[in-house]
Amino acid sequence: MDKVQKLSSENGVVIFSKSTCCLSYAVHMLFQELGVMPFVHEIDRDPEGKEIEKALLRMGFNSPVPAVFISGELVGSTNEVMSLHLSGSLVRLLQPYRTLN
Template identity: 65%
Template sequence: MEKVMRLASQKGVVIFTKSSCCLCYAVNILFKEIGVVPSVYEIDKDPEGREMEKAITRLGCTAPVPAVFIGGNLVGSTNEVMSLHLSGSLIPLLQQCQSLC
C-alpha cells in the first residue's frame, strides 16, 4: 500500500491502469480532453502489480483499475470519475489541486 500512496501523491492526477483495459483508456482520454495530463502507472507492467492491485482494492476502489487519485486522494474508478464529470464536480475538484491546465 505504501508504494501506491507514494505514487498517488507525487502528481495532481494519478491513474493506475492495466495496459489492456478499455475503461482505463477512456478515463485517461477524458482527463486529456479537459486539459489534464495525468501520471499513468500500468500496474500489469510493474513487478509489484498484484500487490498494488490488492492495495487499491483495500483503499476502497470498487474496481482495481482504473484507480484515479486527485491531489493524493482516491476518487475511485470509472463510475465515480464519470459521475463527477457529468455532475460538473470534476473540474472544480481538479482546480482545487491546481491540476487543470
C-alpha cells in the same frame, strides 16, 4: 500500499491502469480533453502490480482498474469519475492540474 500512497501523493492526478483496459484509456482521454495530463501507472507492467492491486482493495476499492486519485485522494473508478464529470464537479477538482485553458 506504500507505492500507491507515494505515487498518489507525488502526482496531482494519478490513474492506476492496465495496458489493455479500455475504461482506463477512456478516463485518461477525458482528463486530456479537460486539459489535464494524468500520471498513468500501468500495474500490469509493474513487477509489484499484484501488490498494488491488493493495496487498492485494502483501501476499499472494489475494482482493479482504473483507480483514479486526485490530490492524493482516491476518487474511484470510471463510474465515479463520470458522475463527477456529469455533475460539473470534476472540472473543479482538476482545476489546479489543468495545463490548457
